[in-house]
Amino acid sequence: MHRERTIIGNWKAFLTIPQAEALTRHLVAGMPAFPDGMQVVLAPSFEALTEIKEEITTTPLKLGAQDLFWEDQGSFTGEVSGRALAALGIEYVLVGHSERRQFGYETDGIVNKKLVAALRNNLTPVFLFGETRIERDEGKTEEVITRQVAGGLSGMESDELLSKIIYAYEPVWAVGGKAANDVAATEAIARLTRELLFEKAKKEFAYTFIYGGSVDTTNAASIARSSLIHGAVVGRASVDPAAFISIVQAFLSSA
Ligand code: PGA
Numbered sequence: 001m002h003r004e005r006t007i008i009g010n011w012k013a014f015l016t017i018p019q020a021e022a023l024t025r026h027l028v029a030g031m032p033a034f035p036d037g038m039q040v041v042l043a044p045s046f047e048a049l050t051e052i053k054e055e056i057t058t059t060p061l062k063l064g065a066q067d068l069f070w071e072d073q074g075s076f077t078g079e080v081s082g083r084a085l086a087a088l089g090i091e092y093v094l095v096g097h098s099e100r101r102q103f104g105y106e107t108d109g110i111v112n113k114k115l116v117a118a119l120r121n122n123l124t125p126v127f128l129f130g131e132t133r134i135e136r137d138e139g140k141t142e143e144v145i146t147r148q149v150a151g152g153l154s155g156m157e158s159d160e161l162l163s164k165i166i167y168a169y170e171p172v173w174a175v176g177g178k179a180a181n182d183v184a185a186t187e188a189i190a191r192l193t194r195e196l197l198f199e200k201a202k203k204e205f206a207y208t209f210i211y212g213g214s215v216d217t218t219n220a221a222s223i224a225r226s227s228l229i230h231g232a233v234v235g236r237a238s239v240d241p242a243a244f245i246s247i248v249q250a251f252l253s254s255a
Pocket of ligand 1: 170234237
């Protein structure tokens with residue numbers, strides 16, 4: 001039971017503005033037509049958002065930011081608020097990426113405040129969670145996912161609110177090409193996430209669950225074939241236009 005197929009290109013800090021513009025032009029030129037029920041989102045770093053917005057105005061591509069601050073305005077040097085992103089016409093925002101959790105910037109409590117701030121500003125949050133290699137080896141995957149999902153969604157009980165969030169499982173051990181991904185393991189987390197969400201809302205509802213971590217042209221088709229996985233967050237492969245287009249195509253063919 002899901003809303004829409006969503007493929008997100010997370011450009012991290014890979015590109016300068018001119019490089020991001022060039023990539024976008026290649027993507028616009030080569031992107032196949034995709035149906036209404038599918039979203040393709042580009043998430044450049046903050047400084048390139050305005051330029052990339054210009055490049056995609058007449059296309060079905062959507063724009064996302066890689067982070068936001070939890071307050072809407074005030075004395076918060078260096079931060080970018082959800083309010084400012086919404087004013088810029090941004091529709092999506094990543095929240096809780098492992099590269100932000102990893103260096104101690106983000107706890108489950110901070111992720112929760114950022115999810116609330118995104119929803120308050122009518123942005124669609126892409127809520128990322130996932131276990132590390134050590135946690136996986138210690139058999140703690142379910143425990144970690146349960147804690148991250150519960151912590152991130154603290155105080156959110158209604159299906160109306162919960163269905164606005166995109167749930168992105170990104171096992172830290174698979175991010176950045178560290179390992180081949182494992183569709184069966186992702187499907188187990190998809191089932192766990194469904195249980196946690198329906199338990200919280202006390203009813204079933206439609207939502208989107210996607211996978212991230214080393215998605216590339218060699219594995220996109222097998223991920224796309226799973227009825228439990230509704231899209232992908234793509235890092236490194238998303239800055240290679242041919243690779244990203246072929247990943248979108250893989251999801252398109254299995255839709
Ligand atoms: P990757 O990154 O595709 O390079 O593994 C995914 C992500 O971190 O969002």
